[in-house]
Amino acid sequence: MNIDSIKRGIVLDHIRAGRSMDLYRYLHLDELECSVAIIKNVKSNAMGRKDIIKVDEDISIDLDVLGYIDPGITVNIIENGTVREKKHLSLPERLTNIIHCKNPRCITSVEPALDHVFVLADREKGVYRCIYCDSKH
Amino acid sequence: MRHLINITDFSTGEIESILDLADQMLSHPEKYRESQRGRILATLFFEPSTRTRLSFESAMLSMGGSVLGFATADSSSTSKGESLTDTIHTVSCYCDIIAMRHPKEGAPLAGSLISEVPVINAGDGGHNHPTQTLTDLMTIRREKGRLDRLTVGMCGDLKFGRTVHSLIGAMSRYEGVDFVLISPPELRVPDYVTSRLRAEGIPYTEAESMESVMDRLDVLYMTRVQRERFFNEADYIRLKDTYILDTDKLRFARDDLSILHPLPRVNEISVKVDADPRAAYFKQVKNGRYVRMALITKLLEQA
Numbered sequence: 492m493n494i495d496s497i498k499r500g501i502v503l504d505h506i507r508a509g510r511s512m513d514l515y516r517y518l519h520l521d522e523l524e525c526s527v528a529i530i531k532n533v534k535s536n537a538m539g540r541k542d543i544i545k546v547d548e549d550i551s552i553d554l555d556v557l558g559y560i561d562p563g564i565t566v567n568i569i570e571n572g573t574v575r576e577k578k579h580l581s582l583p584e585r586l587t588n589i590i591h592c593k594n595p596r597c598i599t600s601v602e603p604a605l606d607h608v609f610v611l612a613d614r615e616k617g618v619y620r621c622i623y624c625d626s627k628h
Numbered sequence: 629m630r631h632l633i634n635i636t637d638f639s640t641g642e643i644e645s646i647l648d649l650a651d652q653m654l655s656h657p658e659k660y661r662e663s664q665r666g667r668i669l670a671t672l673f674f675e676p677s678t679r680t681r682l683s684f685e686s687a688m689l690s691m692g693g694s695v696l697g698f699a700t701a702d703s704s705s706t707s708k709g710e711s712l713t714d715t716i717h718t719v720s721c722y723c724d725i726i727a728m729r730h731p732k733e734g735a736p737l738a739g740s741l742i743s744e745v746p747v748i749n750a751g752d753g754g755h756n757h758p759t760q761t762l763t764d765l766m767t768i769r770r771e772k773g774r775l776d777r778l779t780v781g782m783c784g785d786l787k788f789g790r791t792v793h794s795l796i797g798a799m800s801r802y803e804g805v806d807f808v809l810i811s812p813p814e815l816r817v818p819d820y821v822t823s824r825l826r827a828e829g830i831p832y833t834e835a836e837s838m839e840s841v842m843d844r845l846d847v848l849y850m851t852r853v854q855r856e857r858f859f860n861e862a863d864y865i866r867l868k869d870t871y872i873l874d875t876d877k878l879r880f881a882r883d884d885l886s887i888l889h890p891l892p893r894v895n896e897i898s899v900k901v902d903a904d905p906r907a908a909y910f911k912q913v914k915n916g917r918y919v920r921m922a923l924i925t926k927l928l929e930q931a
Contacts, residue, residue, distance in 0.1 A: 596753050598732040602712055605738055612820075613827070623734020624755060625820045 500525075501552065502567040503544040508532055510561055511542035517556055520546065555583040559590075584611050586619060590628050597624035630930045631740040631747045632923065635758040635798040642926075643798070647766050650915070650922035657690060660921065664693035667928060670723035671697035672715070673750070674730040679891060679913065680750050680759070684727045687920035696723065713742050720744040725928060727759075746927040754788035754854075760890050761794040762923060763916035768847055770915065771886040771908050777804035779844050783871050784851035784896055786811040791890040792851060793821050800830045807832040808841045812870050814863070815853070838871055842880035848873070850889045850896050850909075874898040881906070888912055 506514060511529045514520075520527050525548035535541040549568065557564055558580040566578040586609045592599045599605050599621070609619035609628055619628045632638065638646070653660050669688040673681050676699060685695045697719075712730070716739040719726060726743060728736050729750040736749035751757045769775050780799055782792050786809055796817070799805045807825070809817050809832055816834065825832050835841045842848075853868045872895060873887070889897055889909040901907050 594733065596731075596733050596755075598712065598730070598734040598738050598752075601732060602738060604711060604713060613823075620820060621734070623737055624753075625733075625818075627820065 496572075497545060497547055497569045498572050500548050500569050501546045501550060502569060503546075503557070504541070504565045504567060505535070505538065505563050506542040506544065507561055507563065508538070508540035508542055511544055514544060514557070514560060514564075517560055518552060520544070523548065523550065525550075554578065554580060555586060556589055558583045559586055582611055582614055582617060585609070590619065592621040592624065592626055592628075594621065594624050594626040597621060597626060599623055629746055630927055631736075631743075631749075632758050632927065633737045633740055633747070633749045634756050635761045635794045636801075637758075640801050643762070643765060646762060646919065646922045646926055647769055649925065650762075650766055650919040651770070653921050654915070654918040657918075660691050660925075662692040663925065664688060664691035664928065667693040667725070668723040669693055669695050669697075669924065670719050670726045671695060671699075671750075672719060672726060672728040672730075673697065673699050674701040674712075674728070674735070675751070676700050677729055677751065679916070680729065680757075681727075683913075683916045684748075684750065684759075684920055684924075686917050687924060690917070691921055691925070693924075697727075712738060716743050716747075724931065725924060746931050748923065748927070751790060754790050756794045757790040757890070758794050759920055759923060760791045760916070761798050762919045763912055764791070764795050764849070764888060764890070765798060766915045766919045767888060767908055767912045768886065770911070772846060772884075775799065775805075776802040778802075778846040779806045779808060781808040781810060781838075781841060781845040781848045782817075782851070783810040783838055783848060783873075785815045785853045785867075786817040786851070787815040788854055789851040792817065792849065795849065796821055796825070800825060800828065805830070808844060809834045810836070810838050810841060810871065812836060812867055815867060815870075838873070839877055839880055842877065843882065845881065845885055847886050847888060848881070850887065850893070852889075852892065852894050852896055869895065872896055872898060873901055875900050875904070878904060878906070 528545040530543040532540045562580050562582045564580050567574050568576040587606050591607045599607055608622045612618045612620040671681050671684050688695050720743045725746045727748045727750045731753050733753040733755035735752050740747040749758055786792050885906045886908045887906050
């Protein structure tokens with residue numbers, strides 16, 4: 492694929508092979524009216540195989556969600572047919588209402604108005620903990 | 629404005645300054661008799677408690693302040709379906725400081741996020757109980773003369789024992805502290821506590837027999853197996869009498885051991901141990917009042 496073929500939009504590169512449909516759902520790309528291309532199992536020197544998503548419009552993407560799902564993804568912002576910006580992701584320090592606490596003893600289980608907030612406890616292992624009850628996710 | 633939700637919200641320096649003030653208050657209570665005149669403490673106990681609630685109320689009354697609140701969720705608007713956040717919004721208009729106990733983990737943190745006055749966690753489910761920890765730290769410091777270089781044994785229900793989780797968090801910040809965690813496999817300390825110990829390189833041992841480790845301990849912290857934390861009554865019955873400290877077992881202990889218990893006890897410490905000079909659990913109760921006086925004073929100074 493040639494990302495330069497997009498005039499203005501976003502290319503999500505280095506997606507772990509097989510995860511592109513998960514991202515498509517998490518980022519609600521099905522709700523967009525512009526063209527969205529999902530390219531699966533592309534040959535990659537670094538990854539063996541990878542997926543790529545191309546969005547033919549400059550949409551705002553929640554980088555925290557993206558970083559949580561797959562911190563290895565590269566976000567390319569395309570303008571006038573060239574890469575204007577390349578963003579390398581990492582696991583976000585804090586996640587709000589992206590994952591939900593499943594501990595029945597946690598206050599979030601009885602207070603529906605509370606935000607579900609997790610903080611990164613172990614970057615190496617990708618462990619998040621609920622700020623209220625310390626449960627692991 | 630400061631809150632006390634988790635004991636680690638306070639630095640060791642801040643904790644020492646609370647303990648210093650508590651020591652002064654215990655030695656000269658008359659100096660503080662009017663120090664909180666005109667201030668109001670709200671005690672919101674969504675879960676019943678005798679000792680902690682009375683200790684808070686006694687602390688505020690001993691400084692000339694006033695107290696309002698409720699002792700069970702049944703007597704609050706929660707029974708009418710009011711949310712926790714609405715209750716806290718309302719109560720923080722009526723008082724200067726809140727002490728709150730709740731059966732759900734993290735409830736005091738949720739309250740502190742919207743409260744207009746300082747919130748003190750007086751126990752949240754099986755999670756944390758930082759004012760009991762301040763009481764424990766005050767007692768250990770008065771009994772042993774220090775908080776560092778100690779081998780601290782924790783025995784009983786280490787899974788749901790919130791006082792244990794808070795005390796480990798607090799003591800692990802002092803040099804040379806070594807933990808011996810004595811429990812049946814089903815009631816071991818939760819993973820979030822031990823993973824922090826491992827990450828910080830703090831030594832701990834897990835054991836199932838009290839006798840086998842008794843001679844190593846400077847402090848023995850006994851806990852009750854709490855019926856209210858079990859979803860299954862049969863599990864409670866099976867585990868409740870796993871550890872009973874009696875005079876026979878104390879024969880293995882050092883002469884300068886300090887025995888602590890957050891109380892109430894059921895039968896995990898024989899009443900015969902009460903007369904042993906190493907028993908410090910009733911001193912703990914007394915210390916609890918003074919350390920809460922010191923905490924309320926410090927939080928109101930910063931409000």
